[in-house]
Amino acid sequence: MRSAPRTWLPSLPLLQWARGYQRETLLSDGVAALIVTVMLIPQSLAYALLAGLPPEVGLYASVAPLLLYAALGSSRVLAVGPVAVVSLMTAAAIGEHAVAGSDAYWAVAITLAFLSGVLLLAMGLLRLGFLANFLSHPVISGFISASGLLIAASQLKTLLGVQAGGHNLIELGRSLLSQLGQVHGLTALVGVVSIVFLFWVRSGLRPLLVRAGLPPRTADLLAKTGPIAAIGTTAFLAWALQWQAQGVKTVGAVPQGLPPLTQPLWDIALWQSLLVPALLISVVGFVESVSVGQTLAARRRQRINPDQELVALGASNLGAAFTGGFPVTGGFARSVVNFDAGAQTPLAGVLTAAGILLASLFLTPALFHLPQATLAATIVVAVLSLVDFGIFQRTWAYSKPDFIAMLTTLAVTLGVGVESGLVVGVGVSLALHLYRTSRPHIAEVGQVPGTEHFRNVQRHAVAVDPRLVGLRVDESLYFANSRALEDRVNQAVAEHPGLEHVVLQCSAINDIDASALESLEAIDTRLREAGIQLHLSEVKGPVMDRLQRTHFLQALSGRVFLTHYQAVHELAPPVG
Known part of the structure; x- marks a missing residue:
């Protein structure tokens, strides 16, 4: 069935609720x-x-x-x-x-x-x-x-x-x-x-x-x-x-009559x-x-x-x-x-x-x-x-950056004025977001014994293979954090002398911008020169659609796997 075409004109909700109006x-x-x-x-x-x-x-x-x-x-x-x-x-x-x-x-x-x-x-x-959506809840609060x-x-x-x-x-x-x-x-x-x-x-x-x-x-x-x-x-x-x-002082005379046309x-x-x-x-x-x-x-x-x-x-x-x-x-x-x-x-x-x-x-x-x-x-x-001062205590306990945005908004609004407070609050909130996402959480993952699941090696007892490093990137890749990914891959290469494969688990990546794509190409080039292959796993459909419009996948030294388990099972069989 074809969906109804979208229109730029506003609808009239009045026609919906008035149609079946009743005395009750x-x-x-x-x-x-x-x-x-x-x-x-x-x-x-x-x-x-x-x-x-x-x-x-x-x-x-x-x-x-x-x-x-x-x-x-x-x-x-x-x-x-x-x-x-x-x-x-x-x-x-x-x-x-x-x-x-x-x-x-x-x-x-x-x-x-x-x-x-x-x-x-x-x-x-x-x-x-x-x-x-750019007005975060801490800023509004x-x-x-x-x-x-x-x-x-x-x-x-x-x-x-x-x-x-x-x-x-x-x-x-x-x-x-x-x-x-x-x-x-x-x-x-x-x-x-x-x-x-x-x-x-x-x-x-x-x-x-x-x-x-x-x-x-x-x-x-x-x-x-x-x-x-x-x-x-x-x-x-x-x-x-x-x-x-x-x-x-009283209100005084208030004009009677209909609202004026102005x-x-x-x-x-x-x-x-x-x-x-x-x-x-x-x-x-x-x-x-x-x-x-x-x-x-x-x-x-x-x-x-x-x-x-x-x-x-x-x-x-x-x-x-x-x-x-x-x-x-x-x-x-x-x-x-x-x-x-x-x-x-x-x-x-x-x-x-x-x-x-x-x-x-x-x-x-x-x-x-x-x-x-x-x-x-x-x-x-x-x-x-x-x-609501209670929300300041709750936000401090949960997220220090959000607390900073909230406190900054409060202080500037009280000390300078409402417009400045709102603008500064939004600016601080966006700056903190950029700061957080510029330092993405990148975890080395290993296989949970007896399962097809992979977890952080620093948090769980997992199986790893010295020939393969799996890195899970818990953030979309864009210009502000692409360099951090390059540094993390270089670190993994330095820590594993016998490394043959690097697999980026992309299950948490919702987008890859042009700067991040260039970083991936640079990572692949450096790994190839070191005799190491770069692979991707669990790439989301919209991200894959964009990658397929580039030459990156054709030039990639490794492969793209549907699941991370499949990648590990084929590239390092003893672990699988």
């Missing part, structure tokens, strides 16, 4: 949408402020992206919108171009969302989802932990009611220390109480509700709506007790300066989104398509750009809540967008008296859950 599914999606909407409203407001934007921009960024992702996304439960790390990266990217909170700043944020959308869409259409600490530190000025700034932890620390004498007592009290309450809601409310007779799942979902209680309570107290007159700035020079930040935001957002989507899909025996996710996230960011938003991606917390609440299809996202739209139309006046310290507290509590 609508009920599940509706309940999930209600819960996620309640959670998303305070998050959207808070993350907009984190990005340096007016709070209503967070609501705008939560409507069109949800609708577009529902039509194009391959995950059935991923909830797209503003997230903490991307909001921080947005603030870092556009802080040099305009003053936070100004119309010019908002315009640059819209342009950044547009560029991010274009890059994501292009990567999806070109099927470049594999590029995210170090970056997210550092970003969590940096975001929490950036909110201290709002929690304390002081003026402070900085793009890294050192600058923030100096600025905050210089303002300690200006701390506003009531603002600090509101912020600290809100943080304590939100932490208690996360850990203490659920057991209390379960003891009161609620089902565990219902209690867990209600506990996640704690930020709404904090926002409602502090907004009411601020209105009733006239906190604004006492110096407490467009990016058509400034090529600005695009050039924002291109790298937009690329970093796109890749980080994609990695976070795919990680969450794959985890949740696996729990229902579903799957997601990374290239389709790129298309969907690209369209979502373009939607944000043309409706007054800023860069968005799939959020971990809200997606998990969406999953736990029973969402079955992306229609839950459509209903969530409708809920956010209603909030933009009718609920924004109630935000006038909301203390900014409360929103800062919701950010702090949310992002501190991203910080």
Whole structure:
């Protein structure tokens, strides 16, 4: 049967899940949408402020992206919108171009969302989802932990009611220390109480509700709506007790209405300066989104398509750009809540967008008296859950190079900034990979008595023959490690005076580049001149296909064997 031809155009997952939609599914999606909407409203407001934007921009960024992702996304439960790390990266990217909170700043944020959308869409259409693999897990872990600490530190000025700034932890620390004498007592009290309450809601409310007779799942979902209680309570107290007159900064007037129709700035020079930040935001957002989507899909025996996710996230960011938003991606917390609440299809996202739209139309006046310290507290509590110092200990015990990459990413992100931390982390990770693979593990192998298996002579009691040396190369061969193979073969020749055959066991070699091929030719020439034959065994099909397109196999002094046992059995019969 012929396979279906591949297409460069994106598919439309909407046609798949909408075809057999049922009333029971609508009920599940509706309940999930209600819960996620309640959670998303305070998050959207808070993350907009984190990005340096007016709070209503967070609501705008939560409507069109949800609708577009529902039509194009391959995950059935991923909830797209503003997230903490991307909001921080947005603030870092556009802080040099305009003053936070100004119309010019908002315009640059819209342009950044547009560029991010274009890059994501292009990567999806070109099927470049594999590029995210260059962000190793240690680098991502170090970056997210550092970003969590940096975001929490950036909110201290709002929690304390002081003026402070900085793009890294050192600058923030100096600025905050210089303002300690200006701390506003009531603002600090509101912020600290809100943080304590939100932490208690996360850990203490659920057991209390379960003891009161609620089902565990219902209690867990209600506990996640704690930020709404904090926002409602502090907004009411601020209105009733006239906190604004006492110096407490509130959100103030939030415009009512639908998200506006906007467009990016058509400034090529600005695009050039924002291109790298937009690329970093796109890749980080994609990695976070795919990680969450794959985890949740696996729990229902579903799957997601990374290239389709790129298309969907690209369209979502373009939607944000043309409706007054800023860069968005799939959020971990809200997606998990969406999953736990029973969402079955992306229609839950459509209903969530409708809920956010209603909030933009009718609920924004109630935000006038909301203390900014409360929103800062919701950010702090949310992002501190991203910080995982335990993974540093586990990584140190397992892999020192990965620990170095993780620690470097953490240190540079905290000490220099988010963009530099991510770039340096990727660079260090790639450099360590090159270093490791440039020194491949090459084991001399011998036959396990009574079997056809071959193992490392330094680890097992195996049989060897002085006329033959078997070398197992546990790495693909390329320019960085081809010289190491030459040195190891020379060493084997020097250590075995009666050597007649060298057999390279290629079972772990997935690729041989042009530099490595030249090294193999040089090895074969030197061995032939010494009266020794070079043989290959267990060469993988794709590698053999490439070798057959060269003259190497025709000029090879020895042979290519299907198995290493066959090579040893024919070249050194007494051992076999």
